[in-house]
Amino acid sequence: MSAGKLRAIASNAWRGCAEVVLMPGTPVTLGRSVRTQVEDVRCSRQAMDIVLNTDGTVTVTQLGKNPCSVDGVETKQMVPCKAQHNSVVCLLPNRYCFRVVLRGGGGGVMLPERQYSTQAQHTQSQRAEHTKHTKHTEESLDTTTHTDSTVAAPSSSSAKRTAASPQRGNVAATTQRSIEDVLMAKATKQPKDTRSARSTKGPVTRNNDDDNGDDDEDEHPPKKAALGVGASAAQQGAQQASSTFASLPTRLFKGAVALPVPKGWHCLRDSVLCFDFGDVEPSHKIAAFDFDGCLASTSVRGFDPNAWRMRFQSVPEVVKQYAADGYKIVIFTNESIERFKNEGAIRKAVMKKIGRVKGFLEAVNIPTQVFCMLRKDEYRKPSTAIWAALESRFNGGVPISRQQSFYVGDAAGRQHDHSADDKLFARNVGVRFMTEKECFLGKGARSHK
Numbered sequence: 001m002s003a004g005k006l007r008a009i010a011s012n013a014w015r016g017c018a019e020v021v022l023m024p025g026t027p028v029t030l031g032r033s034v035r036t037q038v039e040d041v042r043c044s045r046q047a048m049d050i051v052l053n054t055d056g057t058v059t060v061t062q063l064g065k066n067p068c069s070v071d072g073v074e075t076k077q078m079v080p081c082k083a084q085h086n087s088v089v090c091l092l093p094n095r096y097c098f099r100v101v102l103r104g105g106g107g108g109v110m111l112p113e114r115q116y117s118t119q120a121q122h123t124q125s126q127r128a129e130h131t132k133h134t135k136h137t138e139e140s141l142d143t144t145t146h147t148d149s150t151v152a153a154p155s156s157s158s159a160k161r162t163a164a165s166p167q168r169g170n171v172a173a174t175t176q177r178s179i180e181d182v183l184m185a186k187a188t189k190q191p192k193d194t195r196s197a198r199s200t201k202g203p204v205t206r207n208n209d210d211d212n213g214d215d216d217e218d219e220h221p222p223k224k225a226a227l228g229v230g231a232s233a234a235q236q237g238a239q240q241a242s243s244t245f246a247s248l249p250t251r252l253f254k255g256a257v258a259l260p261v262p263k264g265w266h267c268l269r270d271s272v273l274c275f276d277f278g279d280v281e282p283s284h285k286i287a288a289f290d291f292d293g294c295l296a297s298t299s300v301r302g303f304d305p306n307a308w309r310m311r312f313q314s315v316p317e318v319v320k321q322y323a324a325d326g327y328k329i330v331i332f333t334n335e336s337i338e339r340f341k342n343e344g345a346i347r348k349a350v351m352k353k354i355g356r357v358k359g360f361l362e363a364v365n366i367p368t369q370v371f372c373m374l375r376k377d378e379y380r381k382p383s384t385a386i387w388a389a390l391e392s393r394f395n396g397g398v399p400i401s402r403q404q405s406f407y408v409g410d411a412a413g414r415q416h417d418h419s420a421d422d423k424l425f426a427r428n429v430g431v432r433f434m435t436e437k438e439c440f441l442g443k444g445a446r447s448h449k
Contacts, residue, residue, distance in 0.1 A: 022052040025396030028247050047091045053397030058083040069093040080392040244394050245274045257343045271375045278367035282396030283328035290409035291333035294436040296360050303348040305355020312440045316364045329368045337374045382424035406432040408439045
């Protein structure tokens with residue numbers, strides 16, 4: 001089964017939504033949303049990530065605080081676990097379950113779970129319950145028929161009603177399926193109608209966000225579900241391959257503030273801004289860099305997005321050489337928005353960082369993956385959660401070699417440094433560390449083990 005033609009369906013066992021199509025290396029976030037029809041408050045809006053790996057396995061990572069389950073085994077937060085063909089993945093332990101179905105071949109449409117056979121899609125307990133219910137119904141019908149034939153011969157009208165009863169059952173089943181189709185269609189079309197209504201008003205930045213797609217995690221998935229039902233496999237691949245972060249929300253939430261982010265940027269758990277510049281390819285070798293004070297000299301004061309310059313003249317040449325040597329270029333940079341409360345200040349801080357990073361990327365012009373950590377949580381350096389997210393969710397399922405990867409930063413605990421966060425980050429991850437002068441000027445090179 002070739003990786004290029006591999007597809008997977010997480011088929012909803014409780015018939016709450018249509019199938020979920022997974023593309024190799026593209027993470028899909030599931031949780032409490034319109035897409036899954038889950039309203040249980042115990043289920044996080046971003047409960048889990050599911051990634052189809054190139055080797056034919058599926059990686060499941062719990063994002064929320066409450067555990068999920070894979071084949072009956074509860075997961076732990078931010079600890080990836082493996083699933084395979086026919087595995088049962090649940091948003092809560094043994095509740096809201098999906099069955100993973102791996103398929104070969106590149107064509108065809110992935111049908112909803114209700115169109116698959118009951119034997120292939122339902123768990124053993126569901127099949128037993130279905131069989132018990134069917135048996136009880138048949139016994140009731142047999143008892144009724146026997147009683148009627150014993151007491152008196154049925155009249156012509158009774159005979160017609162008896163003969164029509166199977167047809168009424170079929171009509172009822174068809175009606176139920178039609179209702180489900182209508183509800184699913186409404187859930188699919190709602191974000192599109194909402195975007196159309198919003199596109200006629202509001203500030204320019206919000207319109208840019210609307211061009212990205214849906215506004216948050218509850219609206220974003222139905223757009224992809226609609227694509228999976230009516231489009232060809234090639235169209236699905238083109239849509240999902242457009243960005244590694246396509247399944248993430250395009251709106252940043254901080255308290256009561258809901259801030260749209262510029263086109264192409266996405267939010268990871270309202271904590272990290274993510275961006276792919278150019279055609280970023282997965283690699284087992286990572287060349288990771290800090291931004292401020294390392295790749296670029298930036299102004300601490302003010303919010304000017306253009307207040308930056310190259311840290312050294314050799315920066316573009318050195319970074320391009322690493323890319324030519326097969327390294328994936330990644331930027332990990334901290335930015336704090338914790339002290340800001342109103343939307344205007346948060347917007348200025350975010351746009352300042354995005355503007356400076358994007359200006360640098362356009363000047364260097366090589367494919368780069370960017371992670372900007374906004375809060376003081378587990379994703380912020382020197383914690384390693386952001387590296388774990390890169391490895392498990394945003395590197396196409398390709399394992400990362402820590403022996404061949406490295407991290408460059410200016411916060412190395414030197415006398416004039418503001419901290420040692422960059423050095424500690426590399427140490428915690430287990431990769432080689434270099435200061436900005438060692439990397440770009442070749443001065444005072446040390447191993448920093």
